[in-house]
């Protein structure tokens with residue numbers, strides 16, 4: 001029986017294939033497992049056919065459905081392994097196959113594919129332009145060195161015609177994978193020795209003979225990073241049911257560089273726009289750190305329970321469910337971690353209350369003490385100044401800086417505020433209640449008095465952490481090399497936290513990295529979403545200076561976001577139902593579609609209408625059970641960290657986005673007013689950047705002032 005393997009290029013598109021096409025793939029692949037090579041060649045249903053004028057004589061196509069064909073690389077050297085490389089509509093399959101050439105990399109010994117036709121056409125054009133260029137991209141690397149790194153004749157010629165990284169990126173879909181990565185690393189400034197170590201040596205089989213072996217089966221076996229072999233029908237079934245997660249194996253050089261650096265002298269900060277693989281980098285860092293010792297414990301932490309559950313699952317995948325390794329990692333939110341610390345020290349832990357209950361308490365405080373402040377003002381003062389700086393008594397508060405607060409408070413006023421703080425805390429005590437941030441304060445104290453429980457702390461979604469939460473993390477690991485690895489995106493700050501990491505003992509100077517390639521969304525979605533933030537400046541993650549999305553881009557392309565207003569809410573919801581019908585008819589699974597709005601109320605209406613149209617729905621609250629089928633409905637806050645093939649953002653109207661009631665009046669505090677507006681703007685940005693392929697933004701009445709003017 002021949003053997004069967006699947007290439008990464010097939011998995012890349014597999015997710016988006018419609019159900020009947022997937023069923024066709026399954027059926028065709030089952031034949032490869034049941035028939036001899038001679039039977040396969042003769043099978044009428046499969047219709048294994050060579051491709052005319054193909055650059056690679058081993059190219060074949062097979063029938064998947066009436067309109068879809070699979071592209072297969074067939075052995076012509078007596079070996080027995082077939083490789084499914086793509087599934088495309090009929091004509092596209094032939095065009096795609098004719099241009100591709102597969103070859104074995106002379107250094108890594110792995111199978112690679114290039115668009116040989118496009119390379120032949122483009123290279124002379126670039127060569128002409130390069131003749132007058134002041135400097136070439138690889139001027140400092142000799143031909144001999146490039147060849148040792150696996151660069152072959154055709155790629156060498158193309159590489160010699162490039163003047164900058166943007167041009168290399170333009171070639172990226174044409175070049176063979178390993179050779180592209182070598183060139184990307186060199187372009188990023190890695191030395192040839194580093195490139196050999198990080199790209200070539202890690203791929204090259206340990207027992208590779210001095211001279212490359214060319215038979216297809218051997219070369220395929222050497223390509224475990226991009227090709228999966230199928231060993232039996234059950235494995236085939238499992239594999240097709242749960243597509244290959246590319247992020248487990250392929251990292252962009254910039255991701256690999258941050259995640260697999262042997263060691264850092266202290267805390268590290270990794271920033272990047274939405275979808276640039278920060279979570280992926282954090283997970284790989286955990287894997288790397290686990291390998292550095294036999295027993296060091298790691299805390300992997302994020303902002304919400306739902307995100308922590310997602311991280312836990314991804315880590316299991318990355319570590320191949322290795323129980324021993326997984327047992328050394330605590331994956332949890334910081335609040336849950338702090339709660340655990342406090343609970344370990346006292347039997348009765350006060351119950352944390354939410355924002356709304358806190359606000360009610362502050363209202364009571366204002367009434368009881370007849371204070372000249374609003375409850376909103378006191379709650380903010382308590383959060384940003386008192387808890388932010390961990391102030392424990394009136395004297396500390398009287399002497400504290402109130403930087404970032406927009407109204408001055410003299411000593412008399414501060415005394416009044418402090419009386420309110422004391423009353424608020426007294427009420428909490430009497431009710432046996434507390435707040436999450438107060439628990440964090442207590443946990444940080446307890447941790448500081450005992451040996452640190454973790455060897456390493458890895459933090460995802462760090463942009464929203466409050467100083468009290470940072471104190472927990474700082475105290476959970478001793479200041480030492482590789483203590484903290486922090487990823488976050490200040491453009492996605494949707495809770496009002498202001499920090500200066502340096503002042504909290506977390507100095508990342510000289511250890512800050514930025515990821516710029518978006519793996520999630522199309523360039524069209526990114527470019528539109530980035531315009532939402534164009535009018536504002538964003539404070540850097542570490543609290544000093546500003547951040548920007550410069551250089552942030554995607555290699556994927558698709559349709560432009562649909563941005564549309566309706567006369568009434570009813571019309572808007574009807575249009576939503578229609579759109580989702582179309583998406584489902586196009587083959588998207590319900591769980592690949594996300595619908596979001598600023599409030600649950602708007603989602604209630606959408607839910608009702610969708611259900612009435614017999615479309616299955618699932619509300620995302622906390623943690624959604626995996627595998628449950630239904631269009632996901634979530635508030636903008638709950639969209640954080642998620643992603644969908646299609647996203648509809650509803651109700652982006654004046655008064656709702658930004659939500660008028662959440663905005664502190666400018667007269668009350670101009671700085672807080674601006675901060676509130678910024679937070680709401682970032683919230684819309686977060687919602688829109690969850691979309692992978694299509695984004696729709698709608699409203700009824702007057703559009704939100706945040707929406708960019710029509711270009």
Ligand SMILES: Nc1ncnc2c1ncn2[C@@H]1O[C@H](COP(=O)(O)OP(=O)(O)OP(=O)(O)O)[C@@H](O)[C@H]1O
Pocket residue numbers: 246247250251252255272273274275276277278279280281489492518519520640641642643689
């Ligand atoms: N090297 C990679 N190869 C393939 N896919 C990748 C790679 N890195 C990340 N991805 C994919 O890109 C998407 C976004 O990755 P991830 O969630 O890590 O980004 P992020 O920067 O944390 O995003 P956000 O800040 O918006 O939450 C995911 O679907 C992930 O699987």
